[in-house]
Amino acid sequence: MFTSHRPSRRAAGVAAGLLALALAGCTGGTSVGGQAAAEGATGEDAGLGDVTGDIRLSFWGSGLRVEKTNGVSDLFTAANPGVTVTPNFTDFSAYFQKLNIEATSGNMACVVQLQGRQLNDYASKGLLTDLQPLIDSGAIDVGDIPEDVLDTGRGTDGKLYEIPYGAAYDAIMVNTTLAEQAGVGLPPDGYTWDDFVSYLQRAATGLPEGVAAANLGGTLPNYFIEYVRAHGEELFEDGQAAFSEDRLVEFWEMWEQLRQAGVTTTAQDEAAEPPQVEQSYVATGRSMLDNKPGNQLGQARGALAGAAPGQELTTVQLPSGPDGGSGTVLFTSGWSIPTSCDNVPTAAAYIDFWINDPEANKLFASNNGANTNTVQLQAQLEDPALDPATRQALELFQQIVEDEPPTVLYPAGYQANFETAFTRAYEDIALNGADVRATAQSFIASLNSALAAAQ
Known part of the structure; x- marks a missing residue:
């Protein structure tokens, strides 16, 4: 069953304080690949190339969530020989404290998990890559994500910084x-x-x-x-x-x-x-x-x-x-690529795999929000073993999307x-x-x- 996070008052306050300290004066270091993508290049200019080497994956979760996320990563590396994915996770209450420290040191993972409510705390500081060039080049396919859902990953400047995979x-x-x-x-x-x-x-x-x-x-x-x-x-x-x-x-x-x-x-x-x-x-x-x-x-x-x-x-x-x-209003979780990432091709391929691979989606099974990919969501709903409460939650999500839910773009702070x-x-x-x-x-x-x- 997927979960929704309503941050505690203490967690929000601590995260805010750390972010202010971590990002004060920060302009966001960039790698060659990340800088090209952030500036709107496409194709090879956007950092596309061989899907190989190591990437780190930063996410929140514990127990079953971690098992499922690592399982998707294992499927990705099996499909891409020469690639390794190193997990970097903690529980939700501590996640943003850790991420803020990594941001100020220029050490964010190549793929980081974010929500729309915190997205602009990072995008507004130049820390995240505009993902539209990677979509335009075909590196990330979002064709099965409804536009209203995809828009929840946009910054206040209109650029797409997060590919939402789960919607609460x-x-x-x-x-x-x-x-x-x-x-x-x-x-x-x-x-x-x-x-x-x-x-x-x-x-x-x-x-x-x-x-x-x-x-x-x-x-x-x-x-x-x-x-x-x-x-x-x-x-x-x-x-x-x-x-x-x-x-x-x-x-x-x-x-x-x-x-x-x-x-x-x-x-x-x-x-x-x-x-x-x-x-x-x-x-x-x-x-x-x-x-x-x-x-x-x-x-x-x-x-x-x-x-x-x-x-x-x-x-x-x-x-x-x-x-x-x-x-x-949808509250989505998704994947972003920091501008400091030095392996954009593999990071983009990982996000594309997560969003579109049937086996990966069957394994993760909407564990952190209803699956935003309409094809993969329908496949989950067609499973006769799906429990009634999850079925109700997913079917209601389908109705919400059909009714064109409004988008909220949350400012930094x-x-x-x-x-x-x-x-x-x-x-x-x-x-x-x-x-x-x-x-x-x-x-x-x-x-x-x-x-x-x-x-």
Whole structure:
């Protein structure tokens, strides 16, 4: 089962501090091959040549993830005699600390794993190669990756710095048993945010004592990102917040109205909720629904079977905007090539193999996000042994892609300065009674100042 990472407040803060120290004044050393690719050359000028020699591969993971990744590397080296792939991995919480140290010393691996949320912390410092020339030359084939998915690997300058291979996403996880008991069933296809609020209000009147219609969502930065994009607005432009103060006030006031009416969990309960999905309120029968990564359905179902036998969970897309625009944002993981790489031909061949080889994709089996290659994803879905929760997660991903999900390009400094601050700002409102508009004004001003400093 694939996993989605919501970085902890501590991890985000430590990574931000290390990145600032590591990249201060860094212009990014380049090799001959990497420099040519970064400057937009193609063919042999882009560093293409014999696929041979050693490359290092930098990724996060443990246990099964490491076994599967090393297994793909073994398949690649078997198909390319004379090539070796040296793994360089750690768990997610320590990964970016290590990567930042390697970046400042010019010692990044030739293939590094990144997510869109951290991509521009490196691309904006000139540390990553523009991969479009390698696509144009035929070294990397992305023909089976939908454009909306591929675009999640772009920097704020529009260049492609990451080839996404796995896509995570948030979904509305619904306890179908409680929803039927409350007389509301599942939200209908194409429901809007206004419909969502009405749905929760109706459900609250028919639920058992002690069960909330929803977990309080005002602290979740992803919820807000998805709310903004569903309404057709950009999150960031030119390294600054592009969402309006009014939109942020609207979002927080929506959750405050639901909280004060008793439709959601209390602010105290939400703050005390354990981070593990197995102990979350939706997975233990204390709330009818919540925003959760779609890939956590299997874990949540297992927990609910023990906590409330007979109750069932499923996932649906997030609400649409008033004009029907999708609000489900993809959070992709993918491969990048640093400009310091001295073996671009082999690095490009490795990424191409990972994306397109059937045996490699069968082995990895969407272990870090739904397979972004539509052909390989369909092959996985056609496996009769695929477990029901994974099938639901992958099929919902297919629906999301069909609905043309909006893209968010995160500026340098996003991870360090948005998510934790957003959570704390709403907690100040819900727990301490802070004024919503004043809090929104302060949050945006502080965010823009921090983002400007990170450019």
